[in-house]
Structure formats: structure tokens, C-alpha cells
Amino acid sequence: MTVDLTTKFTDFKILKDEPLAHYSWTKTGGPADFLAFPESDQQVEALVQYADQIDMPITVLGNASNLIVRDGGIRGLTIILTAMNHIHVDGERVIAEAGAAYIETTKVAQQAGLTGLEFAAGIPGSIGGGVFMNAGAYGGETKFVLESATVLTQELAVEVWPHEQLNFGYRHSAIQDQHAIVLGATFKLRLGHKDLIQHEMNHLNYLRKSKQPLEYPSCGSVFKRPKGHFAGKLIHEAGLQGYRAGGAEVSKKHAGFIVNVDHATATDYLHVIHHVQETVFAQTGIHLETEVRIIGVEP
Structure with missing residues (x-):
């Protein structure tokens, strides 16, 4: 990019080409072109206003807990608000x-x-x-x-x-x-x-x-609850617990979770999600809609 936000804004932290795997709860995700940590409403407003002026795309994250960032990362400006925590x-x-x-x-x-x-x-x-x-x-x-x-x-x-x-x-x-x-x-x-x-x-x-696989990195509950059903129960009944792609696995403790058991990538996660959706739909006719936000670009 021709604009370097790390020199444009110096009163709060902005990182360049920063891997989002360092911040997501799944420990996966490609780099953000620019990753900003504003500390006030005014700094958020200034960042967004400047990005709008130069036509730079903006993505806002919180704690990145119910989120999957694709391995290609996020173009433009990514804002994490965790420094605004009063x-x-x-x-x-x-x-x-x-x-x-x-x-x-x-x-x-x-x-x-x-x-x-x-x-x-x-x-x-x-x-x-x-x-x-x-x-x-x-x-x-x-x-x-x-x-x-x-x-x-x-x-x-x-x-x-x-x-x-x-x-x-x-x-x-x-x-x-x-x-x-x-x-x-x-x-x-x-x-x-x-x-x-x-x-x-x-x-x-x-x-x-006692019920959730908190011992592994995950993005929390992956799928929304289908009307009249429970996603975890449908996944369990489809025999998918333990299904694995790369380092991502359908939790053996709670079928509604996909956990990072061995250096998973976001691509691994997405493969497991799609397989679960296809299998459950083939067996029940029910489409599991993701609750987790999936953002970013393909690698």
C-alpha cells in the first residue's frame, strides 16, 4: 500500500502485516495489512474518517473469540478495540x-x-x-x-x-x-x-x-441453533465427533465446538465446517448456519 498508517497515527499502537493468529481464540488467521489498537472514541473516529478518505476497507474486531479469519488475512485497516476497556x-x-x-x-x-x-x-x-x-x-x-x-x-x-x-x-x-x-x-x-x-x-x-472443551483453542459455538433442534446433537448423531482436517477437529467433548488440537489453520477449520454442514444436511435435510463470523480473504 502507498499509505503507511504506522507513521500517520503515532499516539496509539498500529502494526503492519501483523498475523491475526496472535489475537484470535482459534490461534489461526492470516495477516492484517494494518492492525490498530485505538484507546478512545475519538481515535476510532479519526481512524475511520481517514480510512474512508483514502478508500481503505475497515474491519472492526473485539476479542476475536467467535471469529475465524481466513489464512489470507484482512486487507486494509483492522481495528481491535481491546484497549478501550473501561x-x-x-x-x-x-x-x-x-x-x-x-x-x-x-x-x-x-x-x-x-x-x-x-x-x-x-x-x-x-x-x-x-x-x-x-x-x-x-x-x-x-x-x-x-x-x-x-x-x-x-x-x-x-x-x-x-x-x-x-x-x-x-x-x-x-x-x-x-x-x-x-x-x-x-x-x-x-x-x-x-x-x-x-x-x-x-x-x-x-x-x-464440564461440558465445553476449554482446554483447546476454539471459536466457541460454531453453529446457530436450528429451530426445534440443537446443533451439537445433530452433529453427534451424524457421527462427526472426532472428525478432523489438519489440526482442526470436531470436539469429542462437545460436538458444537471445533477445536485446534494441532497447529490448525483457518483453512482446516473451514474444511471441517463445510464437511459438518454437508453431512448433517445429507442425513437430516437441516442446514446448519454458522454462528461464528468468517472474514478475510483466501490465501
Whole structure:
């Protein structure tokens, strides 16, 4: 590229040709042309505005936990928001920047004696990713507790979108449709008892640890839940647990996960995903839709 963003912006970290395998939870992914770590809303806005001016494509990532980046990497500018991680409590509200870890946000809520976020105690993503995907677990969803989100729109306006404007659905929000960038979120919770909140968080984390293959890198739950079915059960019944391509394998512990057991590539992951989809469809007529985001270019 003719433009070098590492010299254009010097008040925060920008890396050139940086492998995204260093940041993704699958430990896979090719290089980003430029990888930026802004530390404020203003820096995000400046980055996006400049990239727009020079017609450079932009990709925004949170904690890269429910994500597969193809081995060819990502062209243009990739923004990771994990340096924007401030969390504070205001009465019965918890306000978090987009890059804050969802798990850390639940801990802050518990310490403040606020209940409602327990379901997210083990969700490895960021707040921005949680809002973007309407992340959920164990019967809870982001939409149940989110009061509003602060976003940067395509028109480069910073706006506060109330819950109603976010149009939440299953693993869906208006952020996806309108290509906005989440900068922060406000959760409206309820007063509770710290010990009871912690007990519920411990219980859910125990369930997660006992049922999910947390000992291996993975992208979390790979497939959306088909109506009337469970993806993991369909995969298990298709005899696919242990199916492997390269270093990527359908988990023997939980069929809804694909784990990196031996230096897998993103191409390995995609091969396993496609094989699972084809096999389940051939046996049941049900198409498993991916929950994990798959981005980037082919190698």
C-alpha cells in the first residue's frame, strides 16, 4: 500500500502485516495489512474518517473469540478495540467500553451487588462483540439487560441507540445491518445479593467447564441453533465427533465446538465446517448456519 498508517497515527499502537493468529481464540488467521489498537472514541473516529478518505476497507474486531479469519488475512485497516476497556457503575447501571471483556464486566456487576449479567460470566467475547452478536448463554441474552449502546455510524456520527433501535434477534442486532461500530454499552441491572450472584456465576462456569472443551483453542459455538433442534446433537448423531482436517477437529467433548488440537489453520477449520454442514444436511435435510463470523480473504 502507498499509505503507511504506522507513521500517520503515532499516539496509539498500529502494526503492519501483523498475523491475526496472535489475537484470535482459534490461534489461526492470516495477516492484517494494518492492525490498530485505538484507546478512545475519538481515535476510532479519526481512524475511520481517514480510512474512508483514502478508500481503505475497515474491519472492526473485539476479542476475536467467535471469529475465524481466513489464512489470507484482512486487507486494509483492522481495528481491535481491546484497549478501550473501561467499566464503571452508576447506580443500577454498568457502563462499559466496547473493548471491555464481557467476563470482566460481570465481575464488576457482582462486586456492585447487581444481578442480571450472570449468564455472561463465561462468555469470552468483548462487550462490543456481545452487543453486535446479541451474545447469550444458559437462557440469558445481551438484549435482556442492555439499555443502550453508543455507536459510530457509517456517517461518522457518535450516537446513543436505545434498546428498541438495536432490533435484537437471535445472534443478531441492527449494528450488523447498519454497519455501525459499537463504542460502548449501558446495562440496566437490578440490586441483588453479592454472594448469590457469585454462586450463580460459579455454577454456570462449572457447567461450561464440564461440558465445553476449554482446554483447546476454539471459536466457541460454531453453529446457530436450528429451530426445534440443537446443533451439537445433530452433529453427534451424524457421527462427526472426532472428525478432523489438519489440526482442526470436531470436539469429542462437545460436538458444537471445533477445536485446534494441532497447529490448525483457518483453512482446516473451514474444511471441517463445510464437511459438518454437508453431512448433517445429507442425513437430516437441516442446514446448519454458522454462528461464528468468517472474514478475510483466501490465501
